[in-house]
Amino acid sequence: MKQFSHFLSGLSILLLVSCSAPRSILKLQPQSEQTSWFYGQEFTGDSIYGIIAKVAFDEVQHPWYVFDVDISNRSNMNLLVDPSQIFIAPFNAMKEPLDTIYAVNPESKIMEMDKNLSINAANQKNRVGMYLVAAGIDIATGIAVLSDDNPRNDELRTDLLPLAIAAGAETKFNAMDLNELRDTWKSTTLRKTTLEKGFAMHGRLLVPVSPNASYIQLNIPVDEKFIRINFMQLRFNP
Secondary structure, three states, rough: HHHHHHHHHHHHHHHHHOOOOOOOOOEEEEEEOOOOOEEOOEEEEEEEEEEEEEEEEEEEEEEEEEEEEEEEEEEOEEEEOOOOHOEEEEOOOOOOOOOOOOOOHHHHHHHHHHHHHHHHHHHHHHHHHHHHHHHHHHHHHHHHHOOOOOHOOOOOOOOOHHHHHHHHHHHHHHHHHHEEEEEEEHHHHHOOOOEEEOEEEEEEEEEOOOOOOEEEEEEEEEEEEEEEEEEEEEOOOO
Protein backbone atom coordinates (compact mmCIF):
# COMPACT_ATOMS: atom_id res chain seq x y z
CA MET A 1 0.00 0.00 0.00
CA LYS A 2 2.87 2.34 0.81
CA GLN A 3 4.46 1.73 -2.58
CA PHE A 4 1.10 2.41 -4.30
CA SER A 5 0.81 5.70 -2.39
CA HIS A 6 4.28 6.74 -3.57
CA PHE A 7 3.23 5.83 -7.12
CA LEU A 8 0.14 8.06 -6.94
CA SER A 9 2.19 10.94 -5.54
CA GLY A 10 4.73 10.60 -8.33
CA LEU A 11 1.99 10.42 -10.94
CA SER A 12 0.32 13.56 -9.56
CA ILE A 13 3.61 15.47 -9.72
CA LEU A 14 4.18 14.26 -13.28
CA LEU A 15 0.72 15.40 -14.34
CA LEU A 16 1.20 18.82 -12.75
CA VAL A 17 4.52 19.27 -14.54
CA SER A 18 3.40 18.00 -17.95
CA CYS A 19 -0.01 19.72 -18.16
CA SER A 20 -0.37 23.42 -18.89
CA ALA A 21 -3.52 25.47 -19.16
CA PRO A 22 -4.37 26.93 -22.58
CA ARG A 23 -3.64 30.63 -22.95
CA SER A 24 -6.55 33.08 -22.75
CA ILE A 25 -7.65 34.65 -26.02
CA LEU A 26 -7.24 38.44 -26.05
CA LYS A 27 -9.39 40.76 -28.16
CA LEU A 28 -9.49 44.55 -28.38
CA GLN A 29 -12.91 46.18 -28.76
CA PRO A 30 -13.14 49.78 -30.02
CA GLN A 31 -14.53 52.25 -27.46
CA SER A 32 -16.09 54.49 -30.09
CA GLU A 33 -19.63 54.09 -31.40
CA GLN A 34 -18.51 55.40 -34.80
CA THR A 35 -17.10 52.25 -36.36
CA SER A 36 -17.31 50.48 -39.71
CA TRP A 37 -16.79 46.87 -40.68
CA PHE A 38 -14.66 45.39 -43.44
CA TYR A 39 -14.22 41.61 -43.83
CA GLY A 40 -14.85 40.94 -40.16
CA GLN A 41 -12.66 43.77 -38.90
CA GLU A 42 -14.17 46.66 -36.94
CA PHE A 43 -12.44 49.91 -37.89
CA THR A 44 -12.47 52.98 -35.70
CA GLY A 45 -10.52 56.21 -36.01
CA ASP A 46 -10.05 59.91 -35.52
CA SER A 47 -8.37 62.87 -37.20
CA ILE A 48 -6.30 65.95 -36.43
CA TYR A 49 -4.90 68.71 -38.67
CA GLY A 50 -6.38 66.96 -41.70
CA ILE A 51 -4.61 63.66 -40.92
CA ILE A 52 -7.13 60.82 -40.76
CA ALA A 53 -6.29 57.49 -39.09
CA LYS A 54 -8.50 54.42 -39.24
CA VAL A 55 -7.47 51.41 -37.17
CA ALA A 56 -8.77 47.88 -36.72
CA PHE A 57 -7.53 45.34 -34.23
CA ASP A 58 -6.78 42.18 -36.20
CA GLU A 59 -5.50 39.58 -33.76
CA VAL A 60 -2.90 38.70 -31.16
CA GLN A 61 0.10 36.92 -32.59
CA HIS A 62 2.11 36.41 -29.42
CA PRO A 63 3.99 38.40 -28.35
CA TRP A 64 2.28 41.15 -30.38
CA TYR A 65 -1.04 42.87 -30.99
CA VAL A 66 -1.61 43.16 -34.74
CA PHE A 67 -3.43 46.29 -35.98
CA ASP A 68 -4.48 47.19 -39.51
CA VAL A 69 -3.85 50.90 -39.99
CA ASP A 70 -4.97 53.34 -42.71
CA ILE A 71 -3.54 56.87 -42.65
CA SER A 72 -4.71 59.57 -45.08
CA ASN A 73 -3.09 62.97 -45.49
CA ARG A 74 -5.69 65.63 -46.32
CA SER A 75 -3.64 68.45 -44.83
CA ASN A 76 -1.56 71.03 -46.70
CA MET A 77 1.77 69.55 -45.57
CA ASN A 78 3.69 66.30 -45.85
CA LEU A 79 3.63 63.96 -42.85
CA LEU A 80 6.39 61.60 -41.74
CA VAL A 81 4.80 58.35 -40.59
CA ASP A 82 7.23 56.43 -38.37
CA PRO A 83 5.86 53.21 -36.81
CA SER A 84 8.61 53.23 -34.18
CA GLN A 85 7.07 56.44 -32.75
CA ILE A 86 3.57 54.97 -32.47
CA PHE A 87 2.80 53.56 -29.02
CA ILE A 88 0.07 52.15 -26.82
CA ALA A 89 -0.81 53.44 -23.36
CA PRO A 90 -2.23 50.51 -21.35
CA PHE A 91 -4.54 51.15 -18.39
CA ASN A 92 -5.76 48.88 -15.62
CA ALA A 93 -9.40 48.42 -14.63
CA MET A 94 -9.26 51.62 -12.56
CA LYS A 95 -8.09 53.58 -15.65
CA GLU A 96 -4.66 54.00 -14.06
CA PRO A 97 -1.82 54.13 -16.61
CA LEU A 98 0.69 51.30 -16.96
CA ASP A 99 3.98 51.33 -18.85
CA THR A 100 4.06 52.93 -22.32
CA ILE A 101 4.80 50.36 -25.03
CA TYR A 102 6.16 51.37 -28.46
CA ALA A 103 5.37 49.58 -31.69
CA VAL A 104 7.91 47.26 -33.29
CA ASN A 105 10.20 49.02 -35.76
CA PRO A 106 9.98 47.06 -39.06
CA GLU A 107 13.31 48.47 -40.26
CA SER A 108 15.08 46.98 -37.22
CA LYS A 109 13.40 43.63 -37.77
CA ILE A 110 14.34 43.57 -41.44
CA MET A 111 17.95 44.48 -40.59
CA GLU A 112 18.03 41.70 -37.99
CA MET A 113 16.87 39.19 -40.60
CA ASP A 114 19.37 40.52 -43.15
CA LYS A 115 22.15 39.82 -40.64
CA ASN A 116 20.85 36.31 -40.01
CA LEU A 117 20.59 35.66 -43.75
CA SER A 118 24.18 36.86 -44.18
CA ILE A 119 25.29 34.41 -41.49
CA ASN A 120 23.33 31.63 -43.19
CA ALA A 121 24.93 32.44 -46.54
CA ALA A 122 28.39 32.18 -44.96
CA ASN A 123 27.39 28.89 -43.35
CA GLN A 124 26.25 27.57 -46.73
CA LYS A 125 29.64 28.41 -48.25
CA ASN A 126 31.35 26.65 -45.37
CA ARG A 127 29.10 23.66 -45.98
CA VAL A 128 30.37 23.38 -49.55
CA GLY A 129 33.89 23.08 -48.19
CA MET A 130 32.69 20.43 -45.74
CA TYR A 131 31.02 18.52 -48.58
CA LEU A 132 34.29 18.44 -50.52
CA VAL A 133 36.27 17.30 -47.49
CA ALA A 134 33.68 14.66 -46.59
CA ALA A 135 33.54 13.38 -50.18
CA GLY A 136 37.34 13.21 -50.27
CA ILE A 137 37.45 11.19 -47.04
CA ASP A 138 34.73 8.84 -48.32
CA ILE A 139 36.63 8.27 -51.59
CA ALA A 140 39.95 7.79 -49.83
CA THR A 141 38.39 5.29 -47.41
CA GLY A 142 36.84 3.37 -50.32
CA ILE A 143 40.18 3.17 -52.15
CA ALA A 144 41.93 2.04 -48.98
CA VAL A 145 39.37 -0.73 -48.42
CA LEU A 146 39.65 -1.96 -52.03
CA SER A 147 43.44 -2.12 -51.82
CA ASP A 148 43.36 -3.82 -48.40
CA ASP A 149 43.73 -7.59 -48.36
CA ASN A 150 42.03 -7.90 -45.00
CA PRO A 151 38.48 -9.26 -45.68
CA ARG A 152 37.29 -7.87 -42.34
CA ASN A 153 37.56 -4.34 -43.78
CA ASP A 154 35.38 -5.03 -46.83
CA GLU A 155 32.35 -3.43 -45.15
CA LEU A 156 34.25 -0.44 -43.79
CA ARG A 157 32.54 2.81 -44.88
CA THR A 158 32.65 6.39 -43.61
CA ASP A 159 29.58 7.91 -45.37
CA LEU A 160 30.54 11.40 -44.17
CA LEU A 161 29.11 13.12 -47.25
CA PRO A 162 25.43 12.15 -46.60
CA LEU A 163 25.84 13.27 -43.00
CA ALA A 164 27.29 16.62 -44.09
CA ILE A 165 24.49 17.13 -46.62
CA ALA A 166 21.84 16.33 -43.99
CA ALA A 167 23.44 18.83 -41.60
CA GLY A 168 23.48 21.51 -44.30
CA ALA A 169 19.81 20.97 -45.19
CA GLU A 170 18.68 22.52 -41.88
CA THR A 171 20.63 25.71 -42.62
CA LYS A 172 19.05 25.90 -46.07
CA PHE A 173 15.51 25.53 -44.69
CA ASN A 174 16.19 28.18 -42.03
CA ALA A 175 17.31 30.56 -44.78
CA MET A 176 14.11 29.89 -46.75
CA ASP A 177 11.96 30.61 -43.67
CA LEU A 178 13.88 33.82 -42.97
CA ASN A 179 13.44 35.00 -46.57
CA GLU A 180 9.68 34.46 -46.40
CA LEU A 181 9.44 36.22 -43.05
CA ARG A 182 11.55 39.11 -44.35
CA ASP A 183 9.29 39.49 -47.40
CA THR A 184 6.25 39.56 -45.12
CA TRP A 185 7.72 42.34 -42.98
CA LYS A 186 8.71 44.33 -46.07
CA SER A 187 5.40 44.04 -47.89
CA THR A 188 2.67 44.02 -45.22
CA THR A 189 3.81 46.19 -42.31
CA LEU A 190 3.43 49.93 -41.89
CA ARG A 191 6.85 51.25 -43.00
CA LYS A 192 8.54 54.60 -42.32
CA THR A 193 7.17 56.88 -45.06
CA THR A 194 6.92 60.55 -45.94
CA LEU A 195 3.21 60.72 -46.69
CA GLU A 196 2.60 63.51 -49.17
CA LYS A 197 -0.58 65.57 -49.07
CA GLY A 198 -3.45 63.92 -50.88
CA PHE A 199 -2.01 60.43 -50.42
CA ALA A 200 -2.86 57.52 -48.10
CA MET A 201 -1.04 54.45 -46.83
CA HIS A 202 -2.02 51.12 -45.31
CA GLY A 203 -0.14 48.48 -43.37
CA ARG A 204 0.02 46.31 -40.30
CA LEU A 205 1.33 47.61 -37.00
CA LEU A 206 2.75 45.23 -34.39
CA VAL A 207 2.87 46.26 -30.73
CA PRO A 208 4.00 44.09 -27.78
CA VAL A 209 1.07 42.72 -25.81
CA SER A 210 0.11 44.15 -22.42
CA PRO A 211 -1.70 41.10 -20.97
CA ASN A 212 -2.72 42.71 -17.68
CA ALA A 213 -4.29 45.82 -19.19
CA SER A 214 -8.04 46.39 -19.20
CA TYR A 215 -7.88 49.28 -21.67
CA ILE A 216 -5.50 50.11 -24.51
CA GLN A 217 -5.02 53.53 -26.06
CA LEU A 218 -3.22 53.61 -29.42
CA ASN A 219 -1.35 56.89 -29.98
CA ILE A 220 -0.34 58.05 -33.47
CA PRO A 221 1.83 61.21 -33.43
CA VAL A 222 0.96 64.10 -35.72
CA ASP A 223 3.46 66.93 -35.19
CA GLU A 224 3.26 67.61 -31.44
CA LYS A 225 -0.28 66.20 -31.08
CA PHE A 226 -1.62 62.64 -31.10
CA ILE A 227 -4.50 60.78 -32.69
CA ARG A 228 -5.75 58.67 -29.80
CA ILE A 229 -7.81 55.53 -30.42
CA ASN A 230 -9.23 53.66 -27.44
CA PHE A 231 -9.93 49.94 -27.00
CA MET A 232 -11.20 47.72 -24.21
CA GLN A 233 -9.24 44.51 -23.77
CA LEU A 234 -11.43 41.39 -23.50
CA ARG A 235 -10.31 37.95 -22.36
CA PHE A 236 -11.92 34.71 -23.50
CA ASN A 237 -11.12 31.30 -22.03
CA PRO A 238 -10.69 28.56 -24.62
